[in-house]
Amino acid sequence: MRVRFWGVRGSLPTPLSSAQLRSKISAILERISPDDLESPRTRERFLAELPPWLFGVVGGNTPCVEVRTEGNEVLIFDAGTGIRELGVAVAKERPKPSRYRMFFSHLHWDHIQGLPFFGPAYDPSVSIDFHAPFDGLEAVLRDQMCAPRFPVGLDVMGAQKRFVKLNEPLCVGDAQISWRRMNHPGASYSYAVTEGVKRIVYATDTELSSDDFLRDDENAAFFGGADLIVIDAQYTLGEAIEKYSWGHSAFSLAADFASNWGIRKLVLFHHDPTYDDKKLYGILQSARWYIDHMSIKGVEVMLATEGTEIRI
Numbered sequence: 611m612r613v614r615f616w617g618v619r620g621s622l623p624t625p626l627s628s629a630q631l632r633s634k635i636s637a638i639l640e641r642i643s644p645d646d647l648e649s650p651r652t653r654e655r656f657l658a659e660l661p662p663w664l665f666g667v668v669g670g671n672t673p674c675v676e677v678r679t680e681g682n683e684v685l686i687f688d689a690g691t692g693i694r695e696l697g698v699a700v701a702k703e704r705p706k707p708s709r710y711r712m713f714f715s716h717l718h719w720d721h722i723q724g725l726p727f728f729g730p731a732y733d734p735s736v737s738i739d740f741h742a743p744f745d746g747l748e749a750v751l752r753d754q755m756c757a758p759r760f761p762v763g764l765d766v767m768g769a770q771k772r773f774v775k776l777n778e779p780l781c782v783g784d785a786q787i788s789w790r791r792m793n794h795p796g797a798s799y800s801y802a803v804t805e806g807v808k809r810i811v812y813a814t815d816t817e818l819s820s821d822d823f824l825r826d827d828e829n830a831a832f833f834g835g836a837d838l839i840v841i842d843a844q845y846t847l848g849e850a851i852e853k854y855s856w857g858h859s860a861f862s863l864a865a866d867f868a869s870n871w872g873i874r875k876l877v878l879f880h881h882d883p884t885y886d887d888k889k890l891y892g893i894l895q896s897a898r899w900y901i902d903h904m905s906i907k908g909v910e911v912m913l914a915t916e917g918t919e920i921r922i
Contacts, residue, residue, distance in 0.1 A: 611677060611678065611679055611680065611785075611808055611810060611921070612676075612678040612919055612920070612921050612922075613676070613838065613840070613920045613921075614675070614676045614677075614678075614918070614920075615669075615674075615675055615676075615692070615916055615918050616692030616693060616695050616696045617669070617672045617673050617675075617688075617692020617693065617916065618669050618692070618880070618881055618914040618915060618916055619669065619670055619690075619881050619883055620672070620814075620815070620842075620844055620881060621720055621882075621883045622672065622720060622883050623672055623691050623883075624670035625670045630887075634664050638660065638664055638665075641656075641660070642656065662887075663887040663891040664887075666915070667916070668881060668914075668916070669692075669915055669917070671691040671692035671694075671695065671724070671916060672690030672691045672692060672720040672721065672724065673687075673690040673692065673715075673720065673721055673814055674686065674688055674692030674693040674695075674724060675687045675812055677812075679782065679783055679784065679803075680805060680806075681783035681785070682707075683711070683785065684707045684709070684711065685711050685713065685782065685785075685787070685803065686711065686712045687713050687812045688713075688714060688722075688814065689712060689714070689721065689722050689724050689725040689728065690721050690723060690724050692724060692916065693724040693725060693727070694724050694728060694729075696728070697728045697730050698729065701729055701730070706730075707736075708735060708736055708737065709736070709737045709738070709739075710730060710736070710737075710738045711739045711741060711782060712738060712739070712740050712741060713741045713742070713787065713789075713812075714740070714799075715798045715799050715800070715801070715815055716744075716794065716797060716798040716799065717746070722750065722751060723754070725751060725754075726754070730769065731767040731768075731769045731771075732766070732767050732768050732769065734768040734769065734770075736769040737769060737770040737771075738769050738770070739772045739773075740772065740773045740774065742775065743775065743777075743791075743799050744775070744797070744799070747773055747775070751764060752764045776789060785803055786803070786804045787801055787803050787804075788801070788804070788832065789802070790832050792813060792815070792817075792822075793816055793819050793821075793822070794815045794816055794817060794857035795855075795856070795857045798814065798815040798816060800813035800814075800816065800832075801813075802832050802833075808837050808922050809835070809836045809837055810836060810840070810922060811836045811838070811839040811840070811841075811873075812840045813840065813841045814840070814879055815857060815858065815880060816841070816842050817842075817850075817856070817857045817858055818864070822867065823866075823867065823870050829871075830871075833867075833871040833873065834871050835871070835872045835873070836871065836873045836874075837873075837874055837875060837922045838875040838876075838922055839868060839873045839875070839876055840877045840879045841867070841868075841876065842859050842864075842880040843860065843863075843878035843879060843880070843893070843897075844880050844881065844882050845859065845861075845882070846861065846862075847862050847863070850863065861893050861896065862896075864876060864878060864897075865897055865900055865901050865904075865909065868909045869906045869908075873909065875910050875920070876909055876910065876912070877913070877914050877920070878911065878912070878914060879914040894912075897911045898911055
């Protein structure tokens with residue numbers, strides 16, 4: 611399976627500001643020496659050695675994660691503003707996908723606001739299945755595209771649309787998609803995609819609690835031994851305590867959670883809109899320090915960044 615990140619921010623889109631760009635350029639200029647400018651090779655080496663928070667961006671779009679199965683089924687988790695970029699990318703594929711399956715964690719605005727800009731949804735040759743384990747999905751998606759909130763309605767989208775309430779695990783080709791309710795205001799649902807012996811978990815917008823660490827059969831079947839988890843890690847531990855019951859987790863709790871369930875790859879996700887790239891990579895460094903300090907073995911931690919693709 612392949613996992614690709616199209617939107618990684620929480621709450622609202624966070625475009626890179628002119629001040630942030632100037633700060634990056636200034637920090638890069640401070641690092642340059644005359645030797646770095648001698649030749650194309652030395653310039654390339656200099657750029658390659660820059661820290662990722664300087665040479666690149668985390669991204670400012672709200673949540674959208676694509677999973678491609680081994681059978682090339684396109685699964686989309688949440689329709690934040692990142693889904694527009696996904697639509698642009700698939701339009702260049704040959705052949706283009708003709709069917710998409712979307713899964714919604716919940717219906718807070720940052721998880722649905724990109725849907726009106728998803729290009730394939732206007733193509734009559736395309737079919738889209740909208741999935742959620744709760745009621746009201748179609749009504750909410752239609753409502754956000756009603757005047758005066760949006761100039762065209764959902765019916766203008768020419769794709770063949772089907773709205774499906776999930777009641778039992780769904781089979782898509784050789785993959786199975788299951789879900790679990792998480793701790794978030796108004797509820798949010800995590801998803802597990804299992805294909806053969808491989809499994810990934812998408813668990814955005816969750817405030818981890820003792821119930822999630824409980825070693826019962828339900829938790830073990832869903833989380834235990836997953837190859838990868840994309841999980842809400844919006845806060846530091848201090849912020850998580852200060853913002854108790856806001857529905858988001860700390861990076862250290864995410865690391866403990868991955869260790870508890872023997873999950874091999876931990877991807878920190880749903881980044882706070884007030885954090886710049888340097889702060890986010892600082893959190894990644896802190897998470898790696900925490901894993902080492904706590905002698906947590908077998909967990910690799912990564913930062914969700916737009917455009918990143920992970921193969922499992």
